[in-house]
Amino acid sequence: MNAIDNSKMQKDDIALGELMSILSGAKDSPLIFYYDGRPVKPGYHVTEVKAGQFSALDCGANPEAWNEIFIQLWDIEEDDRSHMPSGKFHAIIRKVTEHVKLDDAARLTFEVSDGVRPMQLYCAAMPTLRAGTVHVELSPRPASCKPRDRWLAEQASAAACCAPASAGKCCG
Template sequence: MKIIDNSKIQENDIDLGLLLEMLGGAKDSPLIFYYDGKPVKPGYHVTEVKAGQFSGLDCGANPEAWAEIFIQLWDIEEGDRAHMPAGKFHSIIRKVTEHVQLDGSAKLTFEVSDGVRPMQLYCAARPILSAGAMHVELSPRPASCKPRDRWLAEESSRAAACCGPAAAKSGCCA
C-alpha cells in the first residue's frame, strides 16, 4: 500500500505541524483565514477538529493510504468580537490533542461554511504575518487523478535532473 509522502506538499497545501509552528511565533496576532476571495468574519469559530486514517484504491487501481486532519470553521459574525488570536487557535488544537491523536504531518483540510451555504473543502497556504495579523489563504481542494499526478511529478523530476545546472553541459537540454 502506498503511503502519501507529505514532505512534497506544495506551499498551498501545508500540514498542521507547519501551520502550528508558524502560528507559534505570533500568538497575540489575529488569525484571519481567507476563502472565496474574502476574510472570515471576526466571530468565526473552530467548531470541530477531526483526525482520520483513510485507505482506498485510486483510478489506476493503486492502493492508497493517508492520514488527514479536518478543521471545521463556522464563518459567522458574533457581536463585536475580533478575529481569534493565533494563540487561541493553537490552544484549541492543543486541547484536541488531549483526546484525539493528531499527526502534525497529516494532510490538512479545512471545512468552511457560513451556516447557510453547504460546507466546502479547502487546503491552506503558508501563513503570512502582515500588518500585525496572521493571514492564511484557503483555496478550494480540487479533485485529482493520483496516477496522473505521480506521472507529472516524475516527468518534472526527470526534466529537472536533465536540465539542472549540473547537467546543462551534457547536451540533454539542447
C-alpha cells in the first residue's frame, strides 16, 4: 500500500490549511462560493464537515491511500441573511477540529446542493479577495485514471527536464 499521499491533488485544488490561512486574514469579509456559473445564495449553510482516510486499488492495480476533507454546503436563501463572513466559516471549521482530526494538507472536496438537486462534488481554487469579498471558485471534481495521470506527469517532467534550455540540469 502506498503511504498517504496528498500531493496528487488536481492543479486547481486547494488544501484545507491553505484555505484556512487565507480566510484568517480576511475574517470580516463575506465568503462567497461560486459553482456552476453562479454564487451561492446569501443564506448558505455549512451542514457537515467530514474527514476521510481512504485506501483503494486503482484501475492499474496500484494501491492508493489519501486523506480527504469534505465540506457540505447547503445553498439556500434565508430572509435577512447576507453571505457568511470568512471568520464564521473559519470558526466552524476550527470547531470541527475539537471533535474530528482534520489534516490541513488533505485534499479538499466541497459537496454542494440546493436541497432539490442531487449533491455534486467540487474542488476549490485559490480564494481571491475582490471588493472586500472573498471569492472561491468551485469546479466540478472529474473522475480520473491515476495510472494515466502518473504517466502524463512523468512525460511532462521528462520533457521539462530534457528540453534544450534545461539539458545541463539533469540530462547530462
